[in-house]
Amino acid sequence: xxxxxxxxxxxxxxxxxxxxxxxxxxxxxxxxxxxxxxxxxxxxxxxxxxxxxxxxxxxxxxxxxxxxxxxxxxxxxxxxxxxxxxxxxxxxxxxxxxxxxxxxxxxxxxxxxxxxxxxxxxxxxxxxxxxxxxxxxxxxxxxxxxxxxxxxxxxxxxxxxxxxxxxxxxxxxxxxxxxxxxxxxxxxxxxxxxxxxxxxxxxxxxxxxxxxxxxxxxxxxxxxxxxxxxxxxxxxxxxxxxxxxxxxxxxxxxxxxxxxxxxxxxxxxxxxxxxxxxxxxxxxxxxxxxxxxxxxxxxxxxxxxxxxxxxxxxxxxxxxxxxxxxxxxxxxxxxxxxx
Amino acid sequence: xxxxxxxxxxxxxxxxxxxxxxxxxxxxxxxxxxxxxxxxxxxxxxxxxxxxxxxxxxxxxxxxxxxxxxxxxxxxxxxxxxxxxxxxxxxxxxxxxxxxxxxxxxxxxxxxxxxxxxxxxxxxxxxxxxxxxxxxxxxxxxxxxxxxxxxxxxxxxxxxxxxxxxxxxxxxxxxxxxxxxxxxxxxxxxxxxxxxxxxxxxxxxxxxxxxxxxxxxxxxxxxxxxxxxxxxxxxxxxxxxxxxxxxxxxxxxxxxxxxxxxxxxxxxxxxxxxxxxxxxxxxxxxxxxxxxxxxxxxxxxxxxxxxxxxxxxxxxxxxxxxxxxxxxxxxxxxxxxxx
Numbered sequence: 001x002x003x004x005x006x007x008x009x010x011x012x013x014x015x016x017x018x019x020x021x022x023x024x025x026x027x028x029x030x031x032x033x034x035x036x037x038x039x040x041x042x043x044x045x046x047x048x049x050x051x052x053x054x055x056x057x058x059x060x061x062x063x064x065x066x067x068x069x070x071x072x073x074x075x076x077x078x079x080x081x082x083x084x085x086x087x088x089x090x091x092x093x094x095x096x097x098x099x100x101x102x103x104x105x106x107x108x109x110x111x112x113x114x115x116x117x118x119x120x121x122x123x124x125x126x127x128x129x130x131x132x133x134x135x136x137x138x139x140x141x142x143x144x145x146x147x148x149x150x151x152x153x154x155x156x157x158x159x160x161x162x163x164x165x166x167x168x169x170x171x172x173x174x175x176x177x178x179x180x181x182x183x184x185x186x187x188x189x190x191x192x193x194x195x196x197x198x199x200x201x202x203x204x205x206x207x208x209x210x211x212x213x214x215x216x217x218x219x220x221x222x223x224x225x226x227x228x229x230x231x232x233x234x235x236x237x238x239x240x241x242x243x244x245x246x247x248x249x250x251x252x253x254x255x256x257x258x259x260x261x262x263x264x265x266x267x268x269x270x271x272x273x274x275x276x277x278x279x280x281x282x283x284x285x286x287x288x289x290x291x292x293x294x295x296x297x298x299x300x301x302x303x304x305x306x307x308x309x310x311x312x313x314x315x316x317x318x319x320x321x322x323x324x325x326x327x328x329x330x331x332x333x334x335x336x337x338x339x
Numbered sequence: 340x341x342x343x344x345x346x347x348x349x350x351x352x353x354x355x356x357x358x359x360x361x362x363x364x365x366x367x368x369x370x371x372x373x374x375x376x377x378x379x380x381x382x383x384x385x386x387x388x389x390x391x392x393x394x395x396x397x398x399x400x401x402x403x404x405x406x407x408x409x410x411x412x413x414x415x416x417x418x419x420x421x422x423x424x425x426x427x428x429x430x431x432x433x434x435x436x437x438x439x440x441x442x443x444x445x446x447x448x449x450x451x452x453x454x455x456x457x458x459x460x461x462x463x464x465x466x467x468x469x470x471x472x473x474x475x476x477x478x479x480x481x482x483x484x485x486x487x488x489x490x491x492x493x494x495x496x497x498x499x500x501x502x503x504x505x506x507x508x509x510x511x512x513x514x515x516x517x518x519x520x521x522x523x524x525x526x527x528x529x530x531x532x533x534x535x536x537x538x539x540x541x542x543x544x545x546x547x548x549x550x551x552x553x554x555x556x557x558x559x560x561x562x563x564x565x566x567x568x569x570x571x572x573x574x575x576x577x578x579x580x581x582x583x584x585x586x587x588x589x590x591x592x593x594x595x596x597x598x599x600x601x602x603x604x605x606x607x608x609x610x611x612x613x614x615x616x617x618x619x620x621x622x623x624x625x626x627x628x629x630x631x632x633x634x635x636x637x638x639x640x641x642x643x644x645x646x647x648x649x650x651x652x653x654x655x656x657x658x659x660x661x662x663x664x665x666x667x668x669x670x671x672x673x674x675x676x677x678x
Binding site: 066069143187196197200204210211212213214218220221222223224230231232233240241246247249250253254255256257258272275276278279 | 405408482526535536539543549550551552553557559560561562563569570571572579580585586588589592593594595596597611614615617618
């Protein structure tokens, strides 16, 4: 053994050295690639180039630190939005919690249908039905009570297909993009059609986006005092901002007050935000995530109920130089739990 | 001369050394005092103590970086609000600009009275009159046009009493407080009854507060396209947030999404913001600036049209441990231009 081992040593050493060099090389490459979950291609290159040129003081496309605002849609852009928006699932499930406290709901539509679990009937809900459900489950409590309810639901509820927490259904490639932008002095903001208060509950922990950088569909609150005289804010059913389509640039102006230099979306709901972002001076980056991967996630086209991506949107993207990301081809992996 | 000089040297050297030590000491003291425009006293001590304890990880009152939100009222708290809010002066002066473009206003009330310059008549304006003036001068243009108008006005218009630009009428002691908080990782936010869009034009340059950290009374914008097809946002006369009194905590929730740990105001318009801030857990700092210095600035009491400070507010401040700052006694100087 000893002599064998001794005889083998030179080769062994060479192999080890080669391994070390190779491993070292791989590690060094991994460290320098800010988007490891992206396949090499024009989309990945455009994102990295944009961040590098806009933060290089010697580049004519340099963007001063205070102007570095990057706006991200959430549903369908940074996490899964099928088969329903996560917040809608939350509201439907909250009806069961609510019915325990208010048994009179059990015989009242649309709550009766929700409690029956009849999905076909629920799919036929009108906008008015949905509004009743949203009002009942999103208002009438203090902001702290609402936050606690969402937090505890998110800690346990799982997606039926992927068997993972909803907060684990974030797109790893987009988390990498958000981090890359932040690492270069950008403020990453959400501009979502989802409820502002809902998204704020987890945005900091899940995405690194603090509540004050979340713009979303927003209802009013009402200041008052509880029985002990403590000041409270109660959520009330009054819509202040419908943060979708034209409401997105309007929401950006209301909550952020300056035009982003980069905007990320995935549907016709993001069209105006991308147009508004693109209409500013200097360097601009507009990007649409295209859901074309039925195997690993979903593939949905112009007729989808959520995340509609029309041919006209694709044509506008091409004519204006917006990046269209193919989830199938551009993303090496979609979820962090995949490997 | 030579012998004299030689004889004198030892004493001279001692004197120089003493001077150097003294000067060095003074300089060292000035460098370490973060609030040089404040007289020593309980208010100054409380502010410095609060910032130190809440950012000292070993202190039980430590506040984690992400929760460090400090809210500042603007008019009367960080700059002069007498004899009228600066924005109201802007709107009244804009009526003259507007009348050049729309001559029909010259015979239409309340514009006719504004154009006449009759201050007594203007003092009798009803809320409806004022609303007409605000709507005419704050809406109907793109956000860029509005910003450019405010910017050019602020670059030239001067306060009648102090003969300085309005942006120079900031309180030096409060600028020092804002910087002290920022230097310790706090986000300094404005929560002002003034127009959000108006304040955002100068807040970054004058106060170091970026537009996205300005919460104020906010009107809606409307997304659309100009004749060339370029996306634009037009300011429209629809009130989204009246950021005064109960509207302040409501505005904080809408725009920031978390409760501040420190709040600074000067009137009954700030009462609910201070109450809401004070109702949170952990370390809290609430402060009211009291205008009691008619000689250097203004002294105004419970009957003032702007910045009303009632006896009830003073009583609440005392009972709840809010700091009440006497401009006369606590502030060494008020404006940067004083020396």
